Amino acid sequence: MNYTYLDSLATYGVGGAHPGGLQLTKQLLAREKVNRKSAILDVGCGTGQTAAYIFRQYxxxxxxxxxxxxxxDKAIQRFRSLHLPIKVVKGQTEHLPFKNETFDFILSESVTAFTNIPVSLxxxxxxLKPNGVLLAIEMTAEPLPFTKKEKQFICGFYGVSDVLTETEWRYHFLKSGFRQVKIKKHKHHFVPQDVMYANDFMLSNQIHEKHYEILEQHQQIVSKYKDKxxxxxxxxxV
Known part of the structure; x- marks a missing residue:
C-alpha cells in the first residue's frame, strides 16, 4: 500500500505538527479580538489539538x-473525553459545507498547501464574514530556488502541486478576494520540533513501519533543504 505523509501524521495522531506548533497558534490568536461570540473554523483540524485549545481559552x-x-475520529474522541461542545465535520477545503459569511476567523495550519490552493482560498x-480573518501558517519556498528535480521530489513526497514563494502566496490571496495580506516570517525553521518527539500523540491501534520511515524522511528533507x-x-x- 502506498502511504502518504498525511497518512502517517494521521496514523500517529500527531498534534501540533504544523510549523511553530501550538505555541505559535496561541501567539497568533492572542493578537486577535476573539471573544465568546466569535465563530472559528479550524480547517484540517487533525486530532483537534488547536480546536480544543481555542474553546477552552475563549x-x-x-x-x-x-x-x-x-x-x-481522533478529534471526536478528544472532544468527547474533554467534554467540549465542538462541532466536527468531515469535508474538504475546496467544498466547505457551510453557508456564506458564517465565520469570523479561519485557521489553516499547514493545510492549504496540500489542497487546490485557489479553490480553497x-x-x-x-x-468568512465581512472583516473576517484568515490565519494561515503555510509551507513557503525561500528566494533561493529549488532545482527542477528538487521541486519534483518535494512535491511528490508531500503530495502537493507546487511549493509557493511568499510572492506567489500573496498573489493567490489577493486574487481570491482578500483585501489585505500581512506576511510574517518567524525565527523558527520550517518544523522547529521533531514530529516523532512531539508531546501530543493519538496513536492508531496498528502502525505499519512504513509510517515511521515516512516521518523520518520528512525530518531528513527539512534538514537538507533548510535554506530553501x-x-x-x-x-x-476580507
Missing part, C-alpha cells in the same frame, strides 16, 4: 473540519 463557537476519517473567502524550504504566517482579511 469559550467561543468552534468548528473543526478535516477530510481524513482517521483524524476526524475562494471557499475561505466565501464563508521554510514557512510564513499569512494574515488575510
Amino acid at each position: 469559550q467561543c463557537y468552534v468548528t473543526a473540519l478535516d477530510n481524513n476519517q482517521v483524524m476526524v 475562494s471557499e475561505y473567502k466565501r464563508v 524550504l521554510n514557512y510564513r504566517v499569512y494574515r488575510c482579511t
Whole structure:
C-alpha cells in the first residue's frame, strides 16, 4: 500500500505538527479580538489539538473540519473525553459545507498547501464574514530556488502541486478576494520540533513501519533543504 505523509501524521495522531506548533497558534490568536461570540473554523483540524485549545481559552463557537476519517475520529474522541461542545465535520477545503459569511476567523495550519490552493482560498473567502480573518501558517519556498528535480521530489513526497514563494502566496490571496495580506516570517525553521518527539500523540491501534520511515524522511528533507524550504504566517482579511 502506498502511504502518504498525511497518512502517517494521521496514523500517529500527531498534534501540533504544523510549523511553530501550538505555541505559535496561541501567539497568533492572542493578537486577535476573539471573544465568546466569535465563530472559528479550524480547517484540517487533525486530532483537534488547536480546536480544543481555542474553546477552552475563549469559550467561543468552534468548528473543526478535516477530510481524513482517521483524524476526524481522533478529534471526536478528544472532544468527547474533554467534554467540549465542538462541532466536527468531515469535508474538504475546496467544498466547505457551510453557508456564506458564517465565520469570523479561519485557521489553516499547514493545510492549504496540500489542497487546490485557489479553490480553497475562494471557499475561505466565501464563508468568512465581512472583516473576517484568515490565519494561515503555510509551507513557503525561500528566494533561493529549488532545482527542477528538487521541486519534483518535494512535491511528490508531500503530495502537493507546487511549493509557493511568499510572492506567489500573496498573489493567490489577493486574487481570491482578500483585501489585505500581512506576511510574517518567524525565527523558527520550517518544523522547529521533531514530529516523532512531539508531546501530543493519538496513536492508531496498528502502525505499519512504513509510517515511521515516512516521518523520518520528512525530518531528513527539512534538514537538507533548510535554506530553501521554510514557512510564513499569512494574515488575510476580507
